[in-house]
Amino acid sequence: xxxxxxxxxxxxxxxxxxxxxxxxxxxxxxxxxxxxxxxxxxxxxxxxxxxxxxxxxxxxxxxxxxxxxxxxxxxxxxxxxxxxxxxxxxxxxxxxxxxxxxxxxxxxxxxxxxxxxxxxxxxxxxxxxxxxxxxxxxxxxxxxxxxxxxxxxxxxxxxxxxxxxxxxxxxxxxxxxxxxxxxxxxxxxxxxxxxxxxxxxxxxxxxxxxxxxxxxxxxxxxxxxxxxxxxxxxxxxxxxxxxxxxxxxxxxxxxxxxxxxxxxxxxxxxxxxxxxxxxxxxxxxxxxxxxxxxxxxxxxxxxxxxxxxxxxxxxxxxxxxxxxxxxxxxxxxxxxxxx
Numbered sequence: 001x002x003x004x005x006x007x008x009x010x011x012x013x014x015x016x017x018x019x020x021x022x023x024x025x026x027x028x029x030x031x032x033x034x035x036x037x038x039x040x041x042x043x044x045x046x047x048x049x050x051x052x053x054x055x056x057x058x059x060x061x062x063x064x065x066x067x068x069x070x071x072x073x074x075x076x077x078x079x080x081x082x083x084x085x086x087x088x089x090x091x092x093x094x095x096x097x098x099x100x101x102x103x104x105x106x107x108x109x110x111x112x113x114x115x116x117x118x119x120x121x122x123x124x125x126x127x128x129x130x131x132x133x134x135x136x137x138x139x140x141x142x143x144x145x146x147x148x149x150x151x152x153x154x155x156x157x158x159x160x161x162x163x164x165x166x167x168x169x170x171x172x173x174x175x176x177x178x179x180x181x182x183x184x185x186x187x188x189x190x191x192x193x194x195x196x197x198x199x200x201x202x203x204x205x206x207x208x209x210x211x212x213x214x215x216x217x218x219x220x221x222x223x224x225x226x227x228x229x230x231x232x233x234x235x236x237x238x239x240x241x242x243x244x245x246x247x248x249x250x251x252x253x254x255x256x257x258x259x260x261x262x263x264x265x266x267x268x269x270x271x272x273x274x275x276x277x278x279x280x281x282x283x284x285x286x287x288x289x290x291x292x293x294x295x296x297x298x299x300x301x302x303x304x305x306x307x308x309x310x311x312x313x314x315x316x317x318x319x320x321x322x323x324x325x326x327x328x329x330x331x332x333x334x335x336x337x338x339x
Contacts, residue, residue, distance in 0.1 A: 037096040038153065040131060040145070043124040045086075045093045050123040055164040062089070072167060077233045081172040088165060092122050095131070095160075097145065097153035106152060109144055110135050117143065118164055133160060174228040174287065176279045177260050179252070181220045186253040189219060189297050192304075196220070203301075210306040215299060222296040223250050223262055228287040229274055235286035241276035242266030243286070248297045264294040 052061040061073035062085065070085040072078055101109070118133035130148040133155075137144070142154040186204065187194045193204035194216055201216040203209045238244040242265035251261045261280040268274040268288045275291040 037098065038100055040095040040097055040147070040153065040155070041093050041122055041129050043093060043122060043127070043129065045090050047124040048089055048093055048122060049125070050121075051089060051092050052121040052123075053118065053164045055118045058164045058166050060165075060167060072170075075167070075233055078167060078231060079172040079174060080167075080170045085170050088163070088170070091163060092120065095155070097155045098142065099154045101144075101152040101154065109137075109152070112146065118160065120163070168230060171230060174231060176226050176228075176262060176281055177224055177252075179224055179254050179260070181217060181224055183254045183256070184220050184224065184252050185255045187216075187220055187223070188249075188251040188253075189299070190248055192299070192301060194220075209301075212304050212306045215304055218296050219250070219299070220252070222293050223252050223260070226262070226277070226289055226293055228277075228289045230288040232286040232288070235284075238265075238278070241278075241286055243276060243278050246278075247294060250297060264297070267291055 049064045050061065053059075062070050063073050063076075064070055069082055070080055070089070072080070113134050116132045116134050117136065120129075120131040120133075122129040122131075128148075132146045134144045134146060136142070136157065137154075138157075140154070141157050143157055143160055145153045145155045145160075147153070181196075182199075184196055186196065194201050194211075195204045195207075201211055201213055201220075203211060235241070243263050246263035246265050248264045249261065250264075251259055253259050259280070263278045265276040265278070268276060271288075273291055274288045275294050277287050277289055277293070278285075279287065
């Protein structure tokens with residue numbers, strides 16, 4: 001073959017060899033780095049039964065109960081997301097350092113601070129591992145970390161990010177009922193009573209009143225679908241939350257004869273996108289939930305009357321379903337939103 005024609009092939013082959021060598025070197029380097037990592041915790045995840053952490057804004061202790069679930073020491077009835085909490089415990093169990101500093105190196109680092117950035121305490125049975133996160137070296141992207149024996153390690157800053165979680169980061173959202181709109185036989189919203197029969201809602205005291213079905217369904221779906229943002233496990237008196245004179249009280253009566261009453265109170269003090277609410281299913285608790293839930297019940301008899309536009313919209317949807325028998329009005333609505 002012509003030597004000139006061979007040259008590109010030889011260059012390509014040489015390039016492939018170089019890339020292969022670089023890949024091997026990269027993998028070897030990463031392997032060396034991983035082997036060099038120094039474990040900071042001698043306990044397995046399953047062996048840890050208590051973790052405490054503190055920084056300038058949070059100080060909490062997590063305790064593993066006999067059933068394996070984690071609770072907050074100061075608020076054991078607060079519902080925690082066990083998956084999220086378990087992931088946090090795993091991060092503590094797998095903490096590693098990049099280096100252990102030798103005695104002769106200690107003079108080269110800043111003196112230990114009286115106000116550490118973070119403190120961790122990891123307990124397994126009678127054994128406790130204590131780690132104090134001191135000053136940061138932002139140039140090297142590390143923290144200097146001291147253990148209970150004053151041994152000093154360097155730990156990458158990303159390894160310690162997000163370990164001091166606020167309880168709200170561990171909170172598990174609560175639902176007020178496991179019932180759905182199909183289980184609701186009747187609903188009382190303030191002075192307005194509603195009855196559901198075969199999927200159609202009517203005013204209890206005026207069955208012939210032309211109701212906006214979508215608006216009533218929204219209220220029924222809302223009372224069944226509330227998810228809380230927070231649980232106040234030791235609430236003050238109802239008056240502290242506006243629940244003594246609630247903005248709206250909703251009672252759903254289900255087909256099995258059970259009832260759920262929900263009272264919506266003031267906007268939350270710390271976050272006005274949330275409001276306080278109380279549920280008859282948990283009378284000793286107060287919840288915080290999206291204020292949009294409360295807005296769904298800002299209705300009157302007049303505002304719930306089906307308008308001509310509502311009737312025309314419903315007729316149009318029925319026509320669409322008739323013209324497109326393979327799909328349905330929900331399919332059309334989804335497609336319309338995509339456009």
